[in-house]
Amino acid sequence: MVSLPKVLGYLRRDIAGIRQQAIEPLMRSAAGDFGYSYTKTMAVSDPFASERALIALVANSGVPAVIVPSLKHFEGGRPPEALMRLADVLVMEPRARFTRIEAGSL
Template sequence: MKFVPTAIGYLRSDVSGIRQEWDETQIRSLASRLGYNLTKTVAFSAKTDDPVAQLVALARKMNADAVIAPGLTHFGGAIPRELDRITAVITVGPDTV
């Protein structure tokens, strides 16, 4: 039996704006190309209380091998250390400002 690593998609709906559907498609596509089983995609907003802590808790609960996000802006510009300590963090592409 072949091991298939699992991934969680992550984005901030306030960062994606009208591109949210496209960002979700990009996450799914990259997960597939890299050989991950994308088990869930979470979309938090600016109103979400401590989104990084919630994402870390979810990654631990699901034992995710990776978190895939559209870009670093969805993390506030840098990969959170607490997330990087427990799983791989992959971005679809470089952020453009």
């Protein structure tokens, strides 16, 4: 049996609101559609520290991808460049995949 690469779920509570509990199973399902095995969700409350914490977690865990409900969960509506250097970013709505940036490609 071939194991799928792992993906970390990420969402901001201030954006997900009361829908958080409904969003998490949808992220798990979407991860499978993208060809990944869902590991866990990083749900954060502080929008200012959250992206730094996400980048640190991805760097330390080595997961090859992060999945988000929408780009609204990132400041400025786009994945941080530092995250893009570490992992692919998968977006549920609208469905999109941002491929990891290789060093020296910018």
